[in-house]
Amino acid sequence: MVKVKYLERPKLTYKERIFFLDFIRGMKVTIKNFFRKTITTAYPYEKLTPPKRFRGTHAHRVRDGKEPPSFNVLLKFMEINEGESRCVACYMCQQACPMPTLFRIEAEQLPNGKKRVTRFDMNLLNCLYCGLCVDACPVDCIIMTDQYEGASYDRKGCVIHLDDMSERGKDFDNRRYNEPDRIWIDDKNREKLWGQIEWT
Ligand code: SF4
Ligand code: SF4
16 A cells, blocks of 8 residues: 655744744735836737747748858759749758658759759648757758747648748848847846856
């Protein structure tokens, strides 16, 4: 038979009983926090801009001259114009994804022998927002942005497509490309709220 051990309730001293010391201690915490600055926001009336490394709605970076060297090698085999998605249809993102069926990636071969991406859909209803697809991309194409309002009244509205991903990628890079790649928006404020973090 399994013996169950119960914790004994600590006994109050006479002083604690007479002067309600525990009650006073509790009220001290309540009063202190009552006058502290509010750190919550009244969403949707108030909206915060998340840090750059926030894992929001996916996007595609476009061909804009800032590609990694791997892209220039693959460009020999791809038909990608300036301003179009950098995707080379390598399927690495889909391979890395724990829910690979959420992707629909298609490409066609052109008469000049080059490849062109014709479809890149993602059903975000199945997405875990883990970011593994982003890490796997060899040409820094698929990224996650600071957009977090992806709710929709129907399932179709949660499927994102090649064109809107490229537009989102352009918008994100225009606003935040040069920002430091950090997790927090404001290090000083973070330290004030949660104390100093020692990175190992
Ligand atoms: S964030 Fe994770 S679950 Fe979502 S598409 Fe990328 S790899 Fe798949
Ligand atoms: S890993 Fe990158 S280049 Fe390859 S299919 Fe996915 S988005 Fe396109």
